[in-house]
Amino acid sequence: MSIVALISDLGTKDHYVSLVKASLLNHNPTIIPVDITHEIGPGEIGDAAFLFRSVWNNFPFGSVFINGVSSYKQAGREHIIIEYQDRYLITADNGVFSLMFPEAQNEEYNIYLLDIEGAEDMRFPMSGVFAMAAAQITQGNLPDQWCERLSDLKKIKGLEPYMNGQDLVTQVIYVDHFGNLYFNLTKKLFEEVGKGRSFAIPVRAQTTINKFHERFADVEIGSEVAFWGQNDYLVISMNRDGGGERAGTFSRLMNLDLGDSLTISFHGDANR
Numbered sequence: 474m475s476i477v478a479l480i481s482d483l484g485t486k487d488h489y490v491s492l493v494k495a496s497l498l499n500h501n502p503t504i505i506p507v508d509i510t511h512e513i514g515p516g517e518i519g520d521a522a523f524l525f526r527s528v529w530n531n532f533p534f535g536s537v538f539i540n541g542v543s544s545y546k547q548a549g550r551e552h553i554i555i556e557y558q559d560r561y562l563i564t565a566d567n568g569v570f571s572l573m574f575p576e577a578q579n580e581e582y583n584i585y586l587l588d589i590e591g592a593e594d595m596r597f598p599m600s601g602v603f604a605m606a607a608a609q610i611t612q613g614n615l616p617d618q619w620c621e622r623l624s625d626l627k628k629i630k631g632l633e634p635y636m637n638g639q640d641l642v643t644q645v646i647y648v649d650h651f652g653n654l655y656f657n658l659t660k661k662l663f664e665e666v667g668k669g670r671s672f673a674i675p676v677r678a679q680t681t682i683n684k685f686h687e688r689f690a691d692v693e694i695g696s697e698v699a700f701w702g703q704n705d706y707l708v709i710s711m712n713r714d715g716g717g718e719r720a721g722t723f724s725r726l727m728n729l730d731l732g733d734s735l736t737i738s739f740h741g742d743a744n745r
Contacts, residue, residue, distance in 0.1 A: 475504045475611035478532060480521050481541030481599065482513040489597075493541070496600040500608030507532075516543045519631065522572035523647045523655070525562070527704040529573070532560065537607045540564035541599045552587040552594060552602060553626060554616045561610055563587065563603045568629030575631060585620035632657045632732065641666055641737040643707065645729050652723035653710040656735065660701045663737075670741040674699060676709060676727060689713075709735070 477497055483489040494506045509528055513520050521542040529538070537560070544565045546552055555562040555570050557577065562570060570582075588594075593601025610616065632644040634657055641663075647655040674682040682699045689712040692698045702708045711723045724730060 475501060476507055476532060476536040477504050477607045477611065478507045478509050478528070478536060478538045479511070479541065479599075480509045480513060480524060480539070481511045481544075482515045482517065482521075483511045483541060483599075485511055489599075492597070492600045493539075493604060496604035497607060500605055501611050504608065504611055511541075513542050518543050518567055518569045518629075519572055520647060522569050522631075525569070526573045527702075529560065530558070534559040535611075537561045537563065537610050539599060539603050539607060540569055541603075542569070543567045544598050544603070546594055546598065550627070552598060553623065554585040554587050554606060554610075554620060555582055555626070556585070556616065557582040561616070563606050565598075566627045568627045570626060571628035572631045579625070583617070584623040584626050585616040586623050587620065634658050634662065636666070637736070639739050641739070643735050643737065645724075645731050645733050645735070646706070648724045648731065651710070651713075652726075653708050654724055654727065654729055655702060656707040656709070658707040658737075660705045660707075663707070667739055670739045672740065673738045674709070674735065675738075676735075682709070 479490070479493065481490065490508070490511050497504045497506055509524055521540055525538060525540070540562060546565060551566050553564060553566045555564070557574065564570070587602060587606055589602055589605050592605050609619065632646055634641055634643045636642075641658070643656040643658040645654050646657045649655070672683060676682055676697050680697055682697055686692060686698050686700050688700065689698055689710070692712050694712050697709065697711050699707065699709045711726070729735065
């Protein structure tokens with residue numbers, strides 16, 4: 474298979490996404506373009522990073538990902554290819570990879586300078602140099618055969634949970650279409666910090682969550698629920714009966730938006 478997965482802030486109203494797919498197919502007709510989303514806010518690489526990470530391991534080895542968010546080449550920001558976990562990310566060197574995988578060590582990934590002579594790399598790189606690079610990779614011409622190796626890339630430090638006494642302070646890093654709130658807390662970190670202790674998450678006035686569930690239906694309709702998302706990040710929402718007009722309202726009910734904090738309180742001795 475020749476899968477090329479796309480994320481951009483181009484939207485779907487215009488013809489831009491079709492131009493990218495047409496270019497991919499012209500360069501390699503066997504490519505299967507897959508849309509992750511094109512509804513990222515303009516330049517919002519944090520959202521792009523979250524969604525890339527959410528699906529990365531679900532794509533087969535050898536898949537190519539194209540990041541069209543903040544993709545333009547400029548002074549100090551080259552176009553690059555990153556090889557990680559037997560998959561490839563084509564992007565501008567804008568920090569998105571460090572937000573996707575902040576735990577990744579330098580020796581775990583390879584970075585290549587993307588420079589194809591004659592390729593359009595300024596006006597619309599997604600349909601130009603990015604599409605040409607994706608075609609090369611999907612045809613078996615891997616970057617180490619035709620690209621210059623780089624030693625480092627731009628890194629951006631994202632929001633991180635922190636301890637405040639017995640409390641763990643987390644932040645909202647993504648709000649989906651249904652109003653589900655994703656926090657910058659992974660199950661692994663929660664277990665490391667919590668050490669099996671009981672906890673309380675105050676979500677609204679006189680409403681506290683003190684256990685995790687597997688799915689929405691595990692709680693009554695209209696009740697708040699916390700669970701670990703497919704990407705292992707904490708999700709807090711409400712069991713809505715079919716969504717409908719109420720879909721997307723939970724973030725407003727909680728009065729929380731991107732970057733806002735929520736505190737998880739632990740009870741008991743962490744050293745026991």
